[in-house]
């Protein structure tokens with residue numbers, strides 16, 4: 010397919026959910042899609058790339074060909090052997106806070122890949138299209154936890170295919186009463202910085218304990234939420250990153266001392282609390298610059314909200 014494949018006036022709008030990764034012990038593997046959405050409208054036409062950004066990151070993200078959503082759309086077209094169109098307008102509405110541990114970069118990557126695919130295919134919700142989005146997004150992120158949740162929605166467990174390469178994801182059915190609460194500070198922490206705080210090795214006991222709790226987490230998320238408190242304990246990443254998000258860890262310590270199933274959301278600094286009821290929070294628990302979000306779980310992942318093509322008559 011060449012550049013002529015894109016008809017001027019063709020437009021798609023894609024919506025993609027935020028996500029919380031790790032949930033404690035599921036480092037780089039487990040994700041939960043959240044009911045907070047970024048929306049991207051892409052329209053073919055003109056001679057230039059025009060990017061308009063509204064909401065989170067509007068003053069920070071580049072609006073040229075360095076924009077993550079555009080770069081991800083180009084990744085999709087290159088993968089399909091298609092020359093990117095010359096003139097495109099992207100209107101981005103960002104509801105997902107950036108660098109807080111709510112998977113904004115994975116959502117942007119999934120949105121861009123989905124826009125790229127939706128501009129050349131009628132449907133992107135078949136198994137093969139979703140697997141393609143999952144593979145390319147997980148490759149781009151370097152780990153699948155956030156990306157898979159944004160692609161598929163719900164509760165996701167993902168792993169690398171050791172023989173053939175690529176990534177796989179399963180979506181165990183969630184216990185219907187589980188509700189996530191997010192405590193989101195004003196402070197930001199980039200995933201790159203948070204990953205730099207981790208060492209290359211962990212002790213056998215840390216690995217064994219975390220593996221056991223990750224297995225228990227699946228029981229807690231799917232059948233028996235009463236085990237979520239022990240199931241959200243981690244020994245691999247949270248303590249190692251404590252200096253990077255000290256306030257979040259202090260809050261986590263307070264919540265866990267009360268028996269709440271609290272974990273750092275993704276690479277932080279937001280704190281996730283899981284349970285069948287919202288946790289009891291007091292004004293003294295955190296400063297007034299923190300936001301409390303109860304977004305619900307996004308049970309479906311990325312989707313095309315609308316599509317229009319110019320009339321050929």
Ligand SMILES: Nc1ncnc2c1ncn2[C@@H]1O[C@H](COP(=O)(O)OP(=O)(O)OP(=O)(O)O)[C@@H](O)[C@H]1O
Nearest residue numbers: 077107108109110111112113114117199200275276
């Ligand atoms: N909608 C978007 N459009 C363009 N760039 C984005 C968008 N969302 C995120 N980004 C880029 O990704 C960066 C944040 O990515 P980062 O991986 O550090 O945090 P996160 O994805 O929000 O958190 P985590 O991976 O811990 O869940 C932003 O600073 C911005 O550069």
Ligand SMILES: N[C@@H](CCO)C(=O)O
Nearest residue numbers: 030036037200275276
């Ligand atoms: N598993 C990742 C999630 C953030 O992208 C981490 O904790 O670094």
